[in-house]
Amino acid sequence: MIPAHDVPAGAHWSLALRAGRVLRLTALDDGAVCSTLLFAHRDPVDRLNVPDTLKAQMSARITPPMVLMSDRGAALASVTGSSLDWHDCLTGHSLDRHLDRHAAVSGPSSYATDRNDWRRSARAGLLSELRKHGRGPADLHACVNLFAKVAIGPDGGLTFVPDHAHAGDWVTLRAEQDLLLVLSTAPHPLDPAWAPGAVRAEVEAGAPYGPDDPSVTFRPESARALANAAAVLA
Amino acid sequence: MTTLSLPLVPSPLLESDAVLDVVVQAGDGFLGRVPAGGSFRIVDLHGNQAADTLFYDAADVTHRYSAVDTIREQGSVYLTAGSTLLSQQLEPLVTVTADTCGRHDTLGGACAQESNVVRYGMHTRHQHACRETFLRYGAAAGIGARELAPNVNFFMNVPLTPDGGLSFADGLSAPGRYVEVRAERDVLVLISNCPQLNNPCNGWDPTPVRLLGWWA
Ligand SMILES: [Zn+2]
Numbered sequence: 001m002i003p004a005h006d007v008p009a010g011a012h013w014s015l016a017l018r019a020g021r022v023l024r025l026t027a028l029d030d031g032a033v034c035s036t037l038l039f040a041h042r043d044p045v046d047r048l049n050v051p052d053t054l055k056a057q058m059s060a061r062i063t064p065p066m067v068l069m070s071d072r073g074a075a076l077a078s079v080t081g082s083s084l085d086w087h088d089c090l091t092g093h094s095l096d097r098h099l100d101r102h103a104a105v106s107g108p109s110s111y112a113t114d115r116n117d118w119r120r121s122a123r124a125g126l127l128s129e130l131r132k133h134g135r136g137p138a139d140l141h142a143c144v145n146l147f148a149k150v151a152i153g154p155d156g157g158l159t160f161v162p163d164h165a166h167a168g169d170w171v172t173l174r175a176e177q178d179l180l181l182v183l184s185t186a187p188h189p190l191d192p193a194w195a196p197g198a199v200r201a202e203v204e205a206g207a208p209y210g211p212d213d214p215s216v217t218f219r220p221e222s223a224r225a226l227a228n229a230a231a232v233l234a
Numbered sequence: 235m236t237t238l239s240l241p242l243v244p245s246p247l248l249e250s251d252a253v254l255d256v257v258v259q260a261g262d263g264f265l266g267r268v269p270a271g272g273s274f275r276i277v278d279l280h281g282n283q284a285a286d287t288l289f290y291d292a293a294d295v296t297h298r299y300s301a302v303d304t305i306r307e308q309g310s311v312y313l314t315a316g317s318t319l320l321s322q323q324l325e326p327l328v329t330v331t332a333d334t335c336g337r338h339d340t341l342g343g344a345c346a347q348e349s350n351v352v353r354y355g356m357h358t359r360h361q362h363a364c365r366e367t368f369l370r371y372g373a374a375a376g377i378g379a380r381e382l383a384p385n386v387n388f389f390m391n392v393p394l395t396p397d398g399g400l401s402f403a404d405g406l407s408a409p410g411r412y413v414e415v416r417a418e419r420d421v422l423v424l425i426s427n428c429p430q431l432n433n434p435c436n437g438w439d440p441t442p443v444r445l446l447g448w449w450a
Binding site for chain 2: 045049050051052054055056058059060061063069071072073074086090091092095097136137138139140141142143150151152153154155156157158159189190221224225228
């Protein structure tokens with residue numbers, strides 16, 4: 001178990017999370033975003049599959065009690081609770097090119113000029129963190145932007161919702177197998193402002209759950225993914 | 235029934251001028267190279283057939299199509315004529331230059347034996363699926379599991395709703411409808427002609443598609 005860890009605004013971090021434990025992420029600032037990649041910790045390639053997660057649960061957003069599913073059809077994590085009913089998973093993380101608009105407003109940013117407040121994209125941070133785990137660009141995948149919402153119009157248009165998360169908003173992820181989570185707190189790529197927020201991470205012991213668990217009963221597809229996770233190591 | 239009014243953009247290119255003309259049977263796949271500036275057409279010969287498609291930079295298969303970057307940058311979840319399909323580094327791979335279907339999905343992903351188990355149950359574990367085809371045809375180019383990513387589902391209709399819903403609906407396509415892309419750099423095209431039998435994405439009856447290419 002780790003003590004609470006505060007991931008600063010615009011930073012990156014990773015965490016290996018043991019099966020059964022619960023990761024509680026809390027926004028410490030208004031507008032915080034946590035672009036999150038999920039991997040099966042003991043598997044060289046298995047990772048979050050956003051399309052499979054969405055189509056199995058007939059949803060275009062991440063919300064409790066959905067199950068986050070992998071390429072192998074196994075549950076990685078269950079979203080056991082959240083103060084928000086919408087976490088974006090359609091629009092990816094930011095890249096260096098998204099920093100250009102901030103440079104146009106505030107001038108270029110570097111360590112030399114801004115020390116540890118220099119502006120870095122989520123991609124730069126996620127790659128930095130992935131490389132510490134012997135991973136690289138091929139391991140980047142469609143992420144979940146926890147705390148972010150991008151609204152879907154009736155014609156399929158996408159609109160960033162700027163006032164979605166506030167300080168104190170939270171989400172809990174229960175690890176359904178041993179996980180590697182890699183995350184960035186850089187702003188959402190559609191956010192016109194550079195106003196990143198910090199996120200607190202706390203690991204809770206978690207508790208055994210049974211057939212009446214909301215993620216199990218949510219949909220038959222959710223239950224089957226959870227059963228597949230239980231069978232990862234037969 | 236659909237009340238959608240979708241832009242239909244036909245192509246001026248003639249079938250008789252094509253340098254590539256192959257039929258991909260139901261459940262089969264294709265890997266091919268389209269040089270920069272070349273045009274590549276997929277024809278839904280019998281209608282309502284999902285053509286699961288991935289694009290790669292021909293020089294680097296880790297530089298691949300990214301559905302989420304593409305829809306974010308265009309501000310819309312559907313692909314249609316004028317859509318530029320971007321890589322994970324925001325580089326244009328191909329642009330949709332003609333489309334007589336109207337719109338295409340890129341959020342539904344590809345079927346897999348593993349996701350079939352989740353969606354339909356263990357009895358579907360050994361049914362043929364797109365992920366198998368992607369891996370079989372992709373191997374020749376060094377495309378493995380790590381290089382697969384959310385794909386384009388040409389001719390597939392996956393409507394999203396403002397309340398955050400997503401469903402697989404009957405196709406908008408019909409026999410002979412096609413989509414055409416222009417390569418913005420040398421690209422690899424990896425296709426699985428979807429064998430899915432458990433939902434309406436192939437009209438419950440997978441059928442062949444025809445591929446046509448024009449380049450020097
Ligand atoms: Zn398929």
